[in-house]
Amino acid sequence: xxxxxxxxxxxxxxxxxxxxxxxxxxxxxxxxxxxxxxxxxxxxxxxxxxxxxxxxxxxxxxxxxxxxxxxxxxxxxxxxxxxxxxxxxxxxxxxxxxxxxxxxxxxxxxxxxxxxxxxxxxxxxxxxxxxxxxxxxxxxxxxxxxxxxxxxxxxxxxxxxxxxxxxxxxxxxxxxxxxxxxxxxxxxxxxxxxxxxxxxxxxxxxxxxxxxxxxxxxxxxxxxxxxxxxxxxxxxxxxxxxxxxxxxxxxxxxxxxxxxxxxxxxxxxxxxxxxxxxxxxxxxxxxxxxxxxxxxxxxxxxxxxxxxxxxxxxxxxxxxxxxxxxxxxxxxxxxxxxxxxxxxxxxxxxxxxxxxxxxxxxxxxxxxxxxxxxxxxxxxxxxxxxxxxxxxxxxxxxxxxxxxxxxxxxxxxxxxxxxxxxxxxxxxxxxxxxxxxxxxxxxxxxxxxxxxxxxxxxxxxxxxxxxxxxxxxxxxxxxxxxxxxxxxxxxxxxxxxxxxxxxxxxxxxxxxxxxxxxxxxxxxxxxxxxxxxxxxxxxxxxxxxxxxxxxxxxxxxxxxxxxxxxxxxxxxxxxxxxxxxxxxxxxxxxxxxxxxxxxxxxxxxxxxxxxxxxxxxxxxxxxxxxxxxxxxxxxxxxxxxxxxxxxxxxxxxxxxxxxxxxxxxxxxxxxxxxxxxxxxxxxxxxxxxxxxxxxxxxxxxxxxxxxxxxxxxxxxxxxxxxxxxxxxxxxxxxxxxxxxxxxxxxxxxxxxxxxxxxxxxxxxxxxxxxxxxxxxxxxxxxxxxxxxxxxxxxxxxxxxxxxxxxxxxxxxxxxxxxxxxxxxxxxxxxxxxxxxxxxxxxxxxxxxxxxxxxxxxxxxxxxxxxxxxxxxxxxxxxxxx
Amino acid sequence: xxxxxxxxxxxxxxxxxxxxxxxxxxxxxxxxxxxxxxxxxxxxxxxxxxxxxxxxxxxxxxxxxxxxxxxxxxxxxxxxxxxxxxxxxxxxxxxxxxxxxxxxxxxxxxxx
Numbered sequence: 001x002x003x004x005x006x007x008x009x010x011x012x013x014x015x016x017x018x019x020x021x022x023x024x025x026x027x028x029x030x031x032x033x034x035x036x037x038x039x040x041x042x043x044x045x046x047x048x049x050x051x052x053x054x055x056x057x058x059x060x061x062x063x064x065x066x067x068x069x070x071x072x073x074x075x076x077x078x079x080x081x082x083x084x085x086x087x088x089x090x091x092x093x094x095x096x097x098x099x100x101x102x103x104x105x106x107x108x109x110x111x112x113x114x115x116x117x118x119x120x121x122x123x124x125x126x127x128x129x130x131x132x133x134x135x136x137x138x139x140x141x142x143x144x145x146x147x148x149x150x151x152x153x154x155x156x157x158x159x160x161x162x163x164x165x166x167x168x169x170x171x172x173x174x175x176x177x178x179x180x181x182x183x184x185x186x187x188x189x190x191x192x193x194x195x196x197x198x199x200x201x202x203x204x205x206x207x208x209x210x211x212x213x214x215x216x217x218x219x220x221x222x223x224x225x226x227x228x229x230x231x232x233x234x235x236x237x238x239x240x241x242x243x244x245x246x247x248x249x250x251x252x253x254x255x256x257x258x259x260x261x262x263x264x265x266x267x268x269x270x271x272x273x274x275x276x277x278x279x280x281x282x283x284x285x286x287x288x289x290x291x292x293x294x295x296x297x298x299x300x301x302x303x304x305x306x307x308x309x310x311x312x313x314x315x316x317x318x319x320x321x322x323x324x325x326x327x328x329x330x331x332x333x334x335x336x337x338x339x340x341x342x343x344x345x346x347x348x349x350x351x352x353x354x355x356x357x358x359x360x361x362x363x364x365x366x367x368x369x370x371x372x373x374x375x376x377x378x379x380x381x382x383x384x385x386x387x388x389x390x391x392x393x394x395x396x397x398x399x400x401x402x403x404x405x406x407x408x409x410x411x412x413x414x415x416x417x418x419x420x421x422x423x424x425x426x427x428x429x430x431x432x433x434x435x436x437x438x439x440x441x442x443x444x445x446x447x448x449x450x451x452x453x454x455x456x457x458x459x460x461x462x463x464x465x466x467x468x469x470x471x472x473x474x475x476x477x478x479x480x481x482x483x484x485x486x487x488x489x490x491x492x493x494x495x496x497x498x499x500x501x502x503x504x505x506x507x508x509x510x511x512x513x514x515x516x517x518x519x520x521x522x523x524x525x526x527x528x529x530x531x532x533x534x535x536x537x538x539x540x541x542x543x544x545x546x547x548x549x550x551x552x553x554x555x556x557x558x559x560x561x562x563x564x565x566x567x568x569x570x571x572x573x574x575x576x577x578x579x580x581x582x583x584x585x586x587x588x589x590x591x592x593x594x595x596x597x598x599x600x601x602x603x604x605x606x607x608x609x610x611x612x613x614x615x616x617x618x619x620x621x622x623x624x625x626x627x628x629x630x631x632x633x634x635x636x637x638x639x640x641x642x643x644x645x646x647x648x649x650x651x652x653x654x655x656x657x658x659x660x661x662x663x664x665x666x667x668x669x670x671x672x673x674x675x676x677x678x679x680x681x682x683x684x685x686x687x688x689x690x691x692x693x694x695x696x697x698x699x700x701x702x703x704x705x706x707x708x709x710x711x712x713x714x715x716x717x718x719x720x721x722x723x724x725x726x727x728x729x730x731x732x733x734x735x736x737x738x739x740x741x742x743x744x745x746x747x748x749x750x751x752x753x754x755x756x757x758x759x760x761x762x763x764x765x766x767x768x769x770x771x772x773x774x775x776x777x778x779x780x781x782x783x784x785x786x787x788x789x790x791x792x793x794x795x796x797x798x799x800x801x802x803x804x805x806x807x808x809x810x811x812x813x814x815x816x817x818x819x820x821x822x823x824x825x826x827x828x829x830x831x832x833x834x835x836x837x838x839x840x841x842x843x844x845x846x847x848x849x850x851x852x853x854x855x856x857x858x859x860x861x862x863x864x865x866x867x868x869x870x871x872x873x874x875x876x877x878x879x880x881x
Numbered sequence: 882x883x884x885x886x887x888x889x890x891x892x893x894x895x896x897x898x899x900x901x902x903x904x905x906x907x908x909x910x911x912x913x914x915x916x917x918x919x920x921x922x923x924x925x926x927x928x929x930x931x932x933x934x935x936x937x938x939x940x941x942x943x944x945x946x947x948x949x950x951x952x953x954x955x956x957x958x959x960x961x962x963x964x965x966x967x968x969x970x971x972x973x974x975x976x977x978x979x980x981x982x983x984x985x986x987x988x989x990x991x992x993x
Binding site for chain 2: 014015017018019021022024025026047048049050051054057058061062064065068
């Protein structure tokens with residue numbers, strides 16, 4: 001309350017009175033002693049002191065005292081409200097439990113999804129002004145690709161012949177082994193980078209130094225910079241790692257620094273370290289197109305402008321350089337490339353969560369309405385007696401805020417469980433951008449959400465209670481018709497929630513069917529119990545001497561010895577080496593068939609090089625002829641196997657056996673057997689034509705091999721012994737991608753599983769909402785028509801009749817909702833078509849099942865209020881008015 | 882010349898004197914002042930107005946409570962009395978003061 005001269009503070013008056021009294025009494029005393037009136041007053045004031053100053057000081061102190069007293073009063077009132085609220089909540093345990101459950105689920109799911117969005121989208125890229133960074137791709141008009149890596153000579157043109165960029169940097173990638181004393185070898189993804197990458201990105205090394213001009217020139221010997229993640233996981237975050245020497249790909253290298261966290265995110269997954277790219281204008285070439293360029297836009301330059309300039313430069317290069325024919329330019333913001341796909345998904349998710357929260361609020365309001373309705377008369381009386389709207393509102397807010405905060409605590413648990421369950425299903429491409437965790441931001445989000453919900457829920461019922469006619473409430477005491485106003489809204493709302501739940505359940509059903517059907521696809525090979533890992537044979541110790549082909553003793557020796565050692569391990573049923581595991585499509589090659597003209601219509605089969613044990617490891621079935629054996633080696637005649645699709649396609653007349661085919665410019669080899677197809681493109685696509693040769697006859701020119709082991713139990717338990725066996729053959733080899741074939745298969749279904757898990761979460765929530773909605777609305781009806789029910793029962797109506805009336809109402813609302821939902825679901829199913837397998841959007845089973853589940857749930861939710869209605873003692877209900 | 886005690890010096894002392902003056906019952910401001918001055922046989926002279934901020938501070942801090950009443954001349958005055966907290970504080974301050982003067986007395990006697 002602001003006081004002014006027109007609105008004087010009564011405290012000032014009091015202080016004035018008090019001081020005047022003192023001075024007045026003193027004056028009177030003096031006058032009694034014989035002083036004159038004027039002199040007495042003057043003396044009294046003199047003795048008193050500076051009246052104005054004291055008046056001010058005292059005034060200040062008394063105002064301060066008043067403010068303290070008011071604060072104390074407010075705290076006490078708040079304390080009372082909280083106590084009352086807690087009492088009320090614990091008194092209606094059932095209702096409170098349902099509300100807390102519903103809100104807890106809503107807040108929990110919202111928080112979990114917030115974490116996902118926060119982890120993936122909101123966390124900023126670890127670069128300075130990341131929105132100014134762009135990739136400089138080329139594209140190929142002939143093949144129609146949009147993003148192509150560039151040649152190193154192109155880099156110099158991009159850097160020196162443009163004005164749109166403040167800096168341009170380049171990198172390429174390769175795989176290298178890292179050896180250290182006393183530690184297992186690691187296989188790393190290494191990026192070779194130009195000196196100005198740090199500057200372009202705006203990053204500083206976390207430890208040591210980064211790749212600069214000196215390092216590129218090579219004056220200081222071989223160096224490597226570790227990513228933060230490699231330093232953390234492979235070096236135990238030891239600061240002493242910087243400065244130590246390790247062996248990278250057989251060459252002694254010094255670790256000169258550690259990058260900040262997530263610094264390599266723009267290079268995609270799987271980059272563990274950076275090394276200098278030894279590039280000079282003289283050594284740069286147009287081909288191979290093995291490098292990626294990133295640039296920082298110069299101040300004030302827009303992406304479109306840069307695109308125009310780069311496109312013009314590309315055209316110029318096309319004319320200047322024959323290798324650049326058909327190559328255009330594409331300038332793409334780094335942020336968009338990394339997060340583009342995710343944005344749509346996240347926006348959709350947030351929208352869905354928003355809808356769900358709104359429904360939750362309306363639902364819980366409905367639930368609380370039944371209770372508020374009962375107290376409405378009490379509230380009206382209070383208001384009439386002057387308790388004040390504000391006080392009532394505050395009490396309500398206290399109650400609902402306590403409820404929502406408790407729900408938030410439940411919600412945190414729900415969020416944790418949801419994230420835990422979903423983590424396995426989130427596609428790794430999204431996870432690479434940032435892992436969702438239940439961190440401070442997420443917890444803060446849930447608290448803020450809870451408080452907001454508390455306010456909304458607290459205000460809504462009070463405002464509706466206030467709309468009651470106070471006089472009417474005090475008078476006759478009977479509410480209006482049950483189908484008016486807010487009540488109709490409530491029923492419509494529940495119908496809508498039921499429809500939504502139906503749609504989501506149908507979606508879940510379709511995806512669950514899909515996952516089930518996928519699991520039943522005959523892959524042509526068996527994945528359970530199979531371990532796989534890869535290794536890379538470096539050229540220097542495993543040379544590929546082409547004139548000697550196929551007599552490459554180092555590679556052949558490695559293959560033989562490794563298989564031998566691994567097969568000797570206990571619990572190993574079979575082992576094989578291959579260039580591609582069964583879910584790796586590999587490369588294709590053209591073949592020629594002896595005695596036939598080339599036929600481009602045939603298409604190219606995929607090449608698979610294996611050892612004889614492969615057929616036992618993968619359990620591929622033989623259809624005709626024989627399998628490859630140990631006897632087929634580099635000294636015997638060349639043999640090859642075809643799969644069924646290849647046999648049917650290239651030998652439709654059925655004369656594959658004994659025919660001879662040639663590939664890779666080698667001589668003709670005989671087809672000695674036909675095996676069943678392997679679905680190397682995954683579960684959905686049919687197997688391509690394929691041919692198989694033995695690694696002992698055709699050792700690979702490249703160094704990468706995959707070892708597959710069929711074990712008698714859990715594959716990863718054999719990881720250690722198998723690694724040791726490989727190390728026994730060659731201690732300097734690192735193994736990587738150690739996993740089971742089952743995990744690989746699950747990974748191939750990542751997208752379906754992710755969407756299925758998301759829809760499942762939402763379906764569960766919607767189901768809870770529908771159930772609580774039906775329950776809430778019916779409770780509300782029952783509470784409003786208490787008096788009517790009491791009268792009916794008193795007049796001899798059967799309780800069963802009342803029960804079925806209520807049940808009927810509930811089923812009717814649910815039924816209408818389900819019917820509408822089924823129609824909507826059919827429309828929505830078309831969105832999912834791309835993901836479905838073995839079911840169509842219109843397959844009836846999920847629809848029937850969802851309808852059944854929802855009607856059953858609605859029945860259960862209706863039963864409680866129905867029973868309560870009939871259990872009302874007639875006298876009670878009449879008296880309660 | 883009797884030493885003047887105003888509100889800025891010996892502030893703590895003034896509080897103790899006020900609390901002590903009220904120990905036997907409620908008084909208005911003037912009466913409190915008279916108690917202090919009379920009781921000290923005019924050895925202390927307090928600037929009269931300085932009393933009031935002290936009273937109001939004690940009231941704000943919960944050691945005194947006040948209400949308006951009537952003197953025997955039927956004039957309106959504000960009467961102060963000790964709260965429970967005030968009484969406890971008085972005991973504490975008395976004890977502290979006693980300890981303080983004890984020490985000083987001992988020191989003086991030793992020197993003497």
